Amino acid sequence: MIDLLSSAYVTGEDVAAHLRSLGECRVEVTRLERDGACTDFLAIEIPGLDAQAPRLGIVGRLGGIGARPAVSGLVSDSDGAVVALAAAAKMLGMAQRGDAMPGAVHIHTHICPRAGTRPHHPVPMMRSPFPMREMMAHEVSPRMDAILSVDTTRGNRLVNHRGVALTPVAKEGWLLPIPDLLLDVMSWVSGELPVTLPLTTQDITPYENGLPHVNSIMQPAIATPAPVVGVALTAQATVPGCATGVTNAWDADVAMRFCIETAKLFGQRTLSFVNEEHWEQLQARYGSLAHLQGVGRELA
Numbered sequence: 060m061i062d063l064l065s066s067a068y069v070t071g072e073d074v075a076a077h078l079r080s081l082g083e084c085r086v087e088v089t090r091l092e093r094d095g096a097c098t099d100f101l102a103i104e105i106p107g108l109d110a111q112a113p114r115l116g117i118v119g120r121l122g123g124i125g126a127r128p129a130v131s132g133l134v135s136d137s138d139g140a141v142v143a144l145a146a147a148a149k150m151l152g153m154a155q156r157g158d159a160m161p162g163a164v165h166i167h168t169h170i171c172p173r174a175g176t177r178p179h180h181p182v183p184m185m186r187s188p189f190p191m192r193e194m195m196a197h198e199v200s201p202r203m204d205a206i207l208s209v210d211t212t213r214g215n216r217l218v219n220h221r222g223v224a225l226t227p228v229a230k231e232g233w234l235l236p237i238p239d240l241l242l243d244v245m246s247w248v249s250g251e252l253p254v255t256l257p258l259t260t261q262d263i264t265p266y267e268n269g270l271p272h273v274n275s276i277m278q279p280a281i282a283t284p285a286p287v288v289g290v291a292l293t294a295q296a297t298v299p300g301c302a303t304g305v306t307n308a309w310d311a312d313v314a315m316r317f318c319i320e321t322a323k324l325f326g327q328r329t330l331s332f333v334n335e336e337h338w339e340q341l342q343a344r345y346g347s348l349a350h351l352q353g354v355g356r357e358l359a
Contacts, residue, residue, distance in 0.1 A: 064133060077148075106160070115204070115207065116207070118199065119142060120168075121210065122185025122187045123171035137306060142314045146315045163326075184299070206286070212289075214299060222293060225290060229286070235337075244317060265353065286332035
């Protein structure tokens with residue numbers, strides 16, 4: 060998948076054709092082009108054995124796979140798409156060998172080889188080709204019962220560790236505990252103790268409010284009532300999202316296997332992202348925080 064995406068000419072249709080050649084799946088490509096910006100959104104459905112099973116969503120979150128013409132090559136920011144699409148390809152191969160997913164899995168991302176960059180502290184980041192709310196309309200589906208949002212998260216000083224980190228669960232404005240089983244799965248696939256990415260309330264609010272965010276990893280949480288967990292590709296040093304030569308195949312493989320193992324457990328109803336009893340208590344005691352999914356009050 061890294062090789063396929065390492066091209067100035069790759070399109071969503073190219074990726075869709077590759078996935079269709081690997082097995083039975085539904086792939087929709089939606090091209091969005093406006094004011095000189097362009098990207099191809101991919102919506103992939105991997106069939107499951109049980110049509111009634113809960114459906115996991117995997118969102119490959121990124122600004123773009125390339126920042127041409129400013130730089131040539133696959134940028135650090137591409138990891139969200141790399142991992143999500145590699146997971147799709149691997150699950151299709153598993154199904155061909157008799158190991159189909161227990162429940163359907165929905166994988167959404169976008170292919171943009173010519174995205175822009177924007178200033179950000181401590182290092183520059185990639186810029187989404189279209190406003191974030193518009194991006195989320197394509198990347199988040201109401202058919203996703205829970206979501207793993209995979210994103211490069213190297214441009215910060217919060218996680219000084221190279222590998223993969225998990226965020227707390229975000230749901231309707233709340234930050235909730237990471238399920239123990241998700242931490243176990245990360246330990247199993249990485250062979251290491253699990254690492255977590257700290258979040259603030261600002262990080263789960265929309266980009267439109269203009270406040271600082273660690274990055275866009277939690278933006279799917281503004282567009283759905285489903286619980287969202289971020290799967291962050293991290294580094295010991297701060298690395299710009301527009302840097303090339305950064306994508307690490309080992310780390311991407313760990314993230315991909317984590318997504319697949321989570322999809323198995325979620326489809327089997329063995330894993331829940333939210334403790335429903337605790338969720339009901341929070342709602343009864345403190346009320347809804349869903350207003351944090353919107354832009355809030357207009358400032359004078």
